[in-house]
Amino acid sequence: MAGKLTEDDLIPVAGGGLLHRRLFLQGGLVLATAQTATSLGAEEAPKPETEDPADPSWIHRTGLPFSGYGTPSKYEKYVVRNTGGNRAPAGDGVSWTPLEDLEGIITPSGLHFERHHDGVPDIDPAVHRLVIHGLVRQPLEFTVANLLRYPMRSRFLFIECGGNSNAGWHEEPIQRPVGNFHGLVSCSEWTGVPLSILLDEAGVDAKASWVIAEGADAGLLNVSLPLAKLMDDAIVALYQNGERVRPENGYPLRLIVPGWEGITNVKWLRRLHVTDAPAMTRNETAKYTELQPSGKARMFTFVMDAKSLITSPSPGQKMHGANIYEIRGLAWSGRGKIAKVEVSADGGKSWGEAHLQEPVMAQCFTRFRSAWAWDGQAAVLKSRATDETGYVQPERDVLVKERGREGYFHYNAIVCWAIDEDGTISHVYA
Amino acid sequence: MSMLRHVAAAIFVPVVATSVIAADADVRAPRLGTPLSPGEVEKWDRTIFADGRGLPPGKGTAKDGRVIYEQKCASCHGLHGEGGTAEELVSEPKPPSADNPSKAIGSYWPFAPTIFDFVRRSMPPAAAESLTADDTYALTAYLLAANGVIGEGDEMNAKTLAAVRMPNRDGFIWIDVKK
Numbered sequence: 001m002a003g004k005l006t007e008d009d010l011i012p013v014a015g016g017g018l019l020h021r022r023l024f025l026q027g028g029l030v031l032a033t034a035q036t037a038t039s040l041g042a043e044e045a046p047k048p049e050t051e052d053p054a055d056p057s058w059i060h061r062t063g064l065p066f067s068g069y070g071t072p073s074k075y076e077k078y079v080v081r082n083t084g085g086n087r088a089p090a091g092d093g094v095s096w097t098p099l100e101d102l103e104g105i106i107t108p109s110g111l112h113f114e115r116h117h118d119g120v121p122d123i124d125p126a127v128h129r130l131v132i133h134g135l136v137r138q139p140l141e142f143t144v145a146n147l148l149r150y151p152m153r154s155r156f157l158f159i160e161c162g163g164n165s166n167a168g169w170h171e172e173p174i175q176r177p178v179g180n181f182h183g184l185v186s187c188s189e190w191t192g193v194p195l196s197i198l199l200d201e202a203g204v205d206a207k208a209s210w211v212i213a214e215g216a217d218a219g220l221l222n223v224s225l226p227l228a229k230l231m232d233d234a235i236v237a238l239y240q241n242g243e244r245v246r247p248e249n250g251y252p253l254r255l256i257v258p259g260w261e262g263i264t265n266v267k268w269l270r271r272l273h274v275t276d277a278p279a280m281t282r283n284e285t286a287k288y289t290e291l292q293p294s295g296k297a298r299m300f301t302f303v304m305d306a307k308s309l310i311t312s313p314s315p316g317q318k319m320h321g322a323n324i325y326e327i328r329g330l331a332w333s334g335r336g337k338i339a340k341v342e343v344s345a346d347g348g349k350s351w352g353e354a355h356l357q358e359p360v361m362a363q364c365f366t367r368f369r370s371a372w373a374w375d376g377q378a379a380v381l382k383s384r385a386t387d388e389t390g391y392v393q394p395e396r397d398v399l400v401k402e403r404g405r406e407g408y409f410h411y412n413a414i415v416c417w418a419i420d421e422d423g424t425i426s427h428v429y430a
Numbered sequence: 431m432s433m434l435r436h437v438a439a440a441i442f443v444p445v446v447a448t449s450v451i452a453a454d455a456d457v458r459a460p461r462l463g464t465p466l467s468p469g470e471v472e473k474w475d476r477t478i479f480a481d482g483r484g485l486p487p488g489k490g491t492a493k494d495g496r497v498i499y500e501q502k503c504a505s506c507h508g509l510h511g512e513g514g515t516a517e518e519l520v521s522e523p524k525p526p527s528a529d530n531p532s533k534a535i536g537s538y539w540p541f542a543p544t545i546f547d548f549v550r551r552s553m554p555p556a557a558a559e560s561l562t563a564d565d566t567y568a569l570t571a572y573l574l575a576a577n578g579v580i581g582e583g584d585e586m587n588a589k590t591l592a593a594v595r596m597p598n599r600d601g602f603i604w605i606d607v608k609k
Contacts, residue, residue, distance in 0.1 A: 089506075089516075089555035118555045132463070133471045140463030141470075151457050197459045212477050219552035220476065220559065226607045273477050280480035280541045282548035286533060289602060295527050297538075299602040406531040 013352035016345030016379050019324075019371035020352070081111055082180050091119025091218070094161070096183030099311050099330065105156070105357075105365035107186035109241050114248050115161050115184065118219040121268055125252040128216065130198075130236065134274035137203025144252045148238060150193040155235065155258060156364045158332045160185035160304045162261035162288050168396065168411040173427040177316040181427070182309055182415070185332070187365035188249075190256045192237035195230050195272075204274055212279045213255050213264075214271040223264055223288075224278030225257065229302070233258050236269060259334030259363035260302040261409075263288050290407030298407070304334035306393050307412040308341050308368070308385035319423035322376035327354070331366045333387035338366040340386040345372055347380035347416070347430045348395070354383070362388075379419045380430045396429055478547035482592025485543060488563030489587040492580075495572025498565050502554050511576050523578040525598040536577030540602055542594035546570045546586075567591070 013020045051057060072079065079102075081095035095114040097107055107113075114120075125144040133139035164184035167174040174181055199211075204227065211230050214222040225234075235256040237245055245251045250267030257264045263283055278284065278300075290298040308331035313319060327345075331338045337360055342351040354368035368383070385393045394402075396413035403410075418428040466474075478484040500509070507513060511520035511534075521534035532538065535545060550566045552558050561569070571586040580586070580594060 091555060092516075118552065118558060131466065131471070131474045133466065133475065138463075139466040139468075139471045141466050142463050146462035149460055149462060151459050193459075194457070197457065198463070201459070201461050201463050214476070218555065218558040222477070222551070271474055273475065275477070275479075277479060277481075279477050279547070280544055282544055282552075285541065285544055285602070286535075286539050286548075291526055291531055291533065291538075293528060295525055295601065297526075297602050298605050300604050300607050302606040404528075406526075 012373070014344060014346070014350035016347075016350070017373035017375055018343060018345045018350075018352040019373060079111070081113070082177075082183075083114075089118065091116055094184060096179050097186045098177070098179040099183050099185075099309075100178045100314050100316065102311075103328070103367075105187055105330070105359075105367050106241065107188060107365075109188065109243065109246050109249065112159075112186040112188060112240075112246070112249055113161065113184045115163070115262060116217065116248070117221055118217055120248045121217045122247070123216060123251060123268060128252050128268075128270065130253055130269060130272070132198060132202040132272045132274065134211075134272075135205035135208040135276065136199075136274050137205070140198075140202045142198065144238070147193055147236065147253070150197060152191050152238075153194055153235060154189055154191040154239075155233075155256070156187065156189050156359075156361050157256060157258050158185055158187040158304075158363060158365050159256075159262050159265050160307075160332070160334075162263055162301070162304075162409040164262075165307070165411040166408050168413055168415075169400070169405045169408065171405075173429050175315060175427055178309060178311055178314040178415075182307075184262070185307075187332070188240045189242065190235055190237040190254075191239035191242075192235045192253075192256065195234040195236055195255070196232075198236065199227075199231060199272075199274070202274070207276050208274045210275050210278050212271075212273040212275060212281075213266040213269060214273070215250075215266045216268040216270040221263075221266065221283065222279065222281050223266060223284055224275075224281065225260075225264055225302075227274070229257065229260070257302075259304060259336075261288065261304055261334075264302060288409055290403065290409050292407065293404035298410075301410055302334075304332075305410065305412045306333035306335070306338065306385045306387040306391050307331065308338075308383040308393060309415040310343070310381055310383050310417060313381070313419065313425050314417055315425050315427050317425055319374060319419060319425065321423070322374055325372045325374050327370040327372050327381065327383075329354070329368050329383050331356075331368055331383070331385040332364065333385065333389075333391065334363055335391060336362045336388040338368075338385055339388045339390075341366070341368040342384045342386075343368075343370040343372075344382040344384075345374075345379050348382050348414075351384065374419070376421060378421055380428065381417045381419065382414050382430075384414050476551060478543050480541040480543060482543050482588060485546060485588035485591060486563040487588065488567050489585050490564050490566070490568025490571050491585050492568070492572040492575035492582050494564075495568035495570070495575075498561075498569055499572050503569070506554075511573065519573055520576045523597045525601050534577070535573055536579055536597060538598050538601070540596055540599050542570070542574060542579070542591050542596055545573055546591060549573075 083095040161184035253269040255266040310329040341354040354370040357367040399413040506516035521532040521537040523536040
């Protein structure tokens with residue numbers, strides 16, 4: 001698969017065969033990519049003896065009819081969310097975005113990760129209401145139909161569960177596809193009404209400083225959020241990736257809190273209680289807090305710090321021999337834009353800057369790419385994100401030393417993949 | 431609006447480099463919210479605060495709570511709250527440590543009214559919001575007693591529950607917002 005590369009094209013910028021990111025801007029490079037084990041299976045692919053690629057049957061017949069709502073090719077049916085719900089109530093659990101199977105920066109809505117505490121409610125939008133009350137001049141109730149008439153804004157934003165990547169705290173590196181380890185993060189275009197407009201309409205009292213947001217799922221999930229953040233950039237989203245928000249993402253209304261942990265982006269939003277103190281709900285005390293070695297726990301850790309990871313090559317995929325590979329990955333930060341992603345092919349001894357694909361947006365996935373000449377020898381790949389505030393994604397030993405291993409939430413350390421001589425890819429701590 | 435923004439700005443919020451929406455704050459919008467009367471708000475308001483604000487009238491003891499617990503909760507949380515398919519609800523009544531990093535009620539939860547609030551709004555999962563206030567006080571009393579935080583005979587009501595001091599009350603540091 002490799003294009004014709006001369007020695008001159010391969011300007012190493014770091015050890016282990018990492019090439020200059022300029023190679024991506026020149027074009028014309030044909031790169032090999034690690035292939036997923038699943039796509040290699042390709043049981044659905046036409047057998048060569050029955051289909052001639054130069055003259056396949058489908059160029060001779062009328063194709064399928066039009067469809068009201070399109071679906072992925074049947075050959076892509078393995079690209080699904082992996083669900084992890086083996087607890088007694090079926091509605092409590094997660095499903096992971098298969099990050100290793102996706103490209104670009106937008107997560108298809110049907111593959112957006114899920115974390116539900118008691119299932120997905122089947123909400124009739126004609127019955128659903130958003131109520132704003134508490135320290136306001138006038139408590140108000142909004143119908144969904146009315147909210148659709150308000151001015152709207154769109155933002156491309158990641159949402160990441162505070163518990164994403166928590167297997168990183170384990171003593172031994174977990175061996176799973178990257179999506180099943182780090183896939184409680186997804187990225188969408190969210191469109192809706194800036195919450196400040198609705199709060200202004202209700203007339204927030206000067207004494208107010210917190211808002212308690214409640215969803216309409218069984219269990220009425222609720223969390224307390226600082227009013228200042230909600231006034232600054234929160235959105236009551238009605239649309240996700242151009243269509244109405246999917247039921248499992250909060251239909252008909254989802255509170256979008258840019259850059260803040262998933263739990264604050266309350267799905268099925270039904271009530272905003274404007275107050276002067278946090279309620280101290282279960283999900284901001286017993287959960288979504290991080291016990292430290294000191295015995296004290298970090299609380300209200302809203303912002304998702306910068307993180308990056310390599311989606312290809314990654315565990316579950318296989319290298320096919322010494323060649324030029326494109327290292328592909330995602331980076332994001334709750335504090336703003338990604339400023340830089342560095343990649344190492346020698347376990348962190350040396351680093352080369354990856355190419356950041358445009359657009360690079362605040363609190364959004366950024367796609368990075370690096371060219372890598374793999375010589376067929378054992379190697380360790382790492383990526384390290386820096387955001388525009390100067391925050392640098394930490395090495396795992398630094399994070400664990402500072403936070404201990406009982407915090408569970410907010411794991412954002414550098415991720416390492418080891419490549420064996422036989423092309424096997426595994427997760428390591430290095 | 432400007433006054434509110436002033437007040438809101440005084441609250442510490444973590445540095446976030448870009449704020450897209452605030453930039454067009456003077457957007458013109460229709461005013462389509464329907465006013466709610468205090469009586470209507472009451473139907474919606476289910477917030478219970480850490481200091482007990484919002485707790486409804488009612489009462490219960492651990493003795494009554496045990497009966498309900500065994501019927502409605504033990505199948506998932508274990509006969510004595512030791513955990514099962516769902517998490518443990520009982521631990522020693524002292525703050526967590528490196529040797530005992532338990533995050534169950536006795537060792538971790540900072541506020542007792544949170545137990546009432548969560549149990550009433552979320553448990554049991556197949557019938558959330560089905561427990562009466564008395565049953566919820568009784569279950570809360572049972573869980574607090576099982577954790578060694580209150581005595582077996584102590585009655586829990588809006589006043590006594592708000593007055594319970596949890597062992598890990600001071601175990602939390604606010605990170606992204608100031609107290």
